[in-house]
Amino acid sequence: MDCVCGHSFAKEVLERLRNPQGNESGSNDCDGFLLVRNRDYQAFLASEQRVLNAESESERLRCVSESAQYAGNVMVCPQCSRIVVATATSEEDGLSGSYRRED
Numbered sequence: 001m002d003c004v005c006g007h008s009f010a011k012e013v014l015e016r017l018r019n020p021q022g023n024e025s026g027s028n029d030c031d032g033f034l035l036v037r038n039r040d041y042q043a044f045l046a047s048e049q050r051v052l053n054a055e056s057e058s059e060r061l062r063c064v065s066e067s068a069q070y071a072g073n074v075m076v077c078p079q080c081s082r083i084v085v086a087t088a089t090s091e092e093d094g095l096s097g098s099y100r101r102e103d
C-alpha cells in the first residue's frame with residue numbers, strides 16, 4: 001500500500017526485512033498497528049493460537065494466511081504523518097484510505 005504522498009509501505013517493509021538493524025538514522029521502523037474488527041476478534045485469536053500450535057512449517061504458513069484474513073493495519077506515514085488505514089475487508093467497508101489529523 002502506498003500513501004497519497006508517494007511513500008511506499010511495502011518498500012519500507014522489504015527494506016526492513018533486508019536490513020533488520022535499521023538505517024543510520026534509526027528511522028527504519030514503520031509506526032503501525034494491527035487492526036481487527038471487533039466482531040472478528042475471537043476468530044482472530046483462535047486463528048493466532050492455531051499459528052502458535054502448528055506442528056510443521058507448511059501448517060504454520062497455512063494458519064498465518066488464515067489469520068491474515070482478519071487483520072488490517074493502521075500506519076503512520078513517516079513522510080507526511082497521514083494515518084493510512086488498510087482494513088482486512090478493504091474497500092467494501094469504506095474505511096481504507098488515508099486521513100490527516102485535524103490538529
Ligand SMILES: [Zn+2]
Pocket residue numbers: 003004005006007077078079080081082
Ligand atoms: Zn504520506
